[in-house]
Amino acid sequence: MTNDHRSEISLRVNDVTYRSTVDNRTTLLDALREDIGHTGPKKGCDHGQCGACTVLMDGRRVVSCLTLAVAAEGAEVTTVEGLAGDGELLPMQQAFIRLDGFQCGYCTSGQLCSAVGMLAEHAAGWPSAVTADVSPDCPAPTLDAAEVRERMSGNLCRCGAYPSIVRAVLETAAREEVAG
CATH class of the missing domain: 1.10.150.120 ([2Fe-2S]-binding domain)
Structure with a gap:
């Protein structure tokens, strides 16, 4: 039996590209926190209602708990860790x-x-x-x-x-x- 509910994706997060194999149902929030280790986005309600997981995807706000990781492939994702440049706060x-x-x-x-x-x-x-x-x-x-x-x-x-x-x-x- 094949495992065809998984996809290999490439996520560009805070100017770094990460490759990962994820279940197609994996949220961007879970991929960021569990696969990549960016713990800035928080899991609050896990229903898109609280905004604790908000990140920028191609400069636009998204709630990462409702965004599938596979949908973020090819996009530039910015988490709170990526807001500051060269160690200086925005x-x-x-x-x-x-x-x-x-x-x-x-x-x-x-x-x-x-x-x-x-x-x-x-x-x-x-x-x-x-x-x-x-x-x-x-x-x-x-x-x-x-x-x-x-x-x-x-x-x-x-x-x-x-x-x-x-x-x-x-x-x-x-x-x-x-x-x-």
């Missing part, structure tokens, strides 16, 4: 630390990946559910606390660090606007 990571955007820290990796992805979505002009004008010729929505809360609503924090997370995202966005 401004978003620095803001989370300075403004106490985490308490127990369990959700922090997903929050950080989501915040980075969310800022890129906003910069690209993507509207959210609270964006007032979604017509194609309107300017990018103003990034205010309501926009940040809505855009980050898929990431839960049981400790209630939301006010600090919103401040960290807004501060980082303001710094990026000035710099860019």
